[in-house]
Amino acid sequence: MYAKLETRTFLAMLVGVSIAFALLMKPFFGPIFWAIAIALIFYPVQQRLTRRFGDRPNINALITLLVCMVIVVLPVLGLGAALITEGLGIYQKIQSGDIRPGEYIDQINQSFPAIQAFLGRFDIDFMEFRDRAVNAFLGGSQFLAKQAFGIGQNTFQFFLGLALMIYVAFFLIRDGQQLVELLIKALPLGDERERLLFAKFAEVTRATVKGNLFIAIIQGGLGGLIFWILGINGALLWGVVMAIFSLLPAVGAAIVWVPAAVYLAAIGDIIPAVILSVYGMVIIGLADNVLRPILVGRDTKMPDYLVLLSTLGGLVMFGINGFVMGPLVAALFMAFWGIFIREFSEESRPRSGERESGSAESD
Incomplete structure (x- = not known):
């Protein structure tokens, strides 16, 4: 009886500690998830390096991570920076009046009046549709502008998440197979x-x-x-x-x-x-x-x-x-x-x- 109580108490505490640990890791869900994805995608590269250069886990994991940086991380960062820069430029043109999204929609309506008649068949008011489209366009440009300012203000947090992702990916690439075997033994x-x-x-x-x-x-x-x-x-x-x-x-x-x-x-x-x-x-x-x-x-x-x-x-x-x-x-x-x-x-x-x-x- 006492042994059963000990077992149940231990299992309850195990579940509680596991939930607490999951909540502790919740703020880092994004970097950890993408570190796992990187480790899974580039695992064949690490295996190929192991067959070629032997069992040198640290060096093989580092080379694999460098390959990932060159192929994936740096191009994505470059595209993200270009997107934010271009979006900020369009937002500034909208604010200055050089770009008027509403006029573009009005031009389409004048050239193709059948569009308004088609929308009317489904009880869709064209002016309401126009306003929503303009607001969506403005909202998108404002979002990109906020992201640009946000990245500038939270540069430390952004690079902290990036560094955390790379750091965790290194250990997952190096020790991923052992971690999987450990989980297989642990999970019932x-x-x-x-x-x-x-x-x-x-x-x-x-x-x-x-x-x-x-x-x-x-x-x-x-x-x-x-x-x-x-x-x-x-x-x-x-x-x-x-x-x-x-x-x-x-x-x-x-x-x-x-x-x-x-x-x-x-x-x-x-x-x-x-x-x-x-x-x-x-x-x-x-x-x-x-x-x-x-x-x-x-x-x-x-x-x-x-x-x-x-x-x-x-x-x-x-x-x-x-x-x-x-x-x-x-x-x-x-x-x-x-x-x-x-x-x-x-x-x-x-x-x-x-x-x-x-x-x-x-x-």
């Missing part, structure tokens, strides 16, 4: 189940991060290139914005290039509007419709609609990290239920010996 789920779940976690994280970021880079680069060729102002900014929106399946970069094509047609630039429309549907759209199912859906082994729904839900729940967290939660959900259905069906199915003894008894 059964070693086979745990290895399957950890494999699914790694597989989905790699697929969503590599696939979505690769598609975002391609669509943003293609979109920024055509904007620059057509002479549209802020091509770099709109390219980065298209890259961000391309994280949303089925919506993607079209939320940027479609209004731009409509506006070009409204002001009489028919040929550039046609070029942008064809380029957007064929070239930019091809990158999303062809590459996303291959890079994301195939590797996660989830249907396209579930990838879409889990990505949107993840963005709502977890913010920008949700484009990885959403599909990850959905994949683990499917993995857990797959294990349950397989093992429950095997346990509930009567064995051949049991069926034979049962039939003999009935005779």
Whole structure:
């Protein structure tokens, strides 16, 4: 009796301490999560270095981390800085009156009055729609301006999070395999189940991060290139914005290039509007419709609609990290239920010996 009480008390304290530790780590969720993602994505690089140079964990982990810095971290920081700079410039032009978003929408309405009639069929007031679109544009530029000022005011906090991510990633790259084995021993789920779940976690994280970021880079680069060729102002900014929106399946970069094509047609630039429309549907759209199912859906082994729904839900729940967290939660959900259905069906199915003894008894 006393032994059971000791065990229950210990387990209760174990759960309490674990919850307290999770709350303690909550402020660093972003850096820790991306450190885990970096370790998973670049694990093959670390393994290749180990086979080539031998078991030198510190040096191999450091080289792997440097490769990650050059390929991922520095370009992302550069694009982020360019986005904020371009957005701040547009915000200043809006404040000075050089850019008037409302006039652009009015120009489209004057050139295509059928749009207002079409919206009226669905009881959508055009002026209300116009005001919301202008407010959304102003809100986006103000957000970028606040981010620029915020980064300047919180430079220490920003670089602290970046340094923490790199620091944790180094140890995860170096000791990741040992940590996984330790968790397998500690978790009371059964070693086979745990290895399957950890494999699914790694597989989905790699697929969503590599696939979505690769598609975002391609669509943003293609979109920024055509904007620059057509002479549209802020091509770099709109390219980065298209890259961000391309994280949303089925919506993607079209939320940027479609209004731009409509506006070009409204002001009489028919040929550039046609070029942008064809380029957007064929070239930019091809990158999303062809590459996303291959890079994301195939590797996660989830249907396209579930990838879409889990990505949107993840963005709502977890913010920008949700484009990885959403599909990850959905994949683990499917993995857990797959294990349950397989093992429950095997346990509930009567064995051949049991069926034979049962039939003999009935005779």
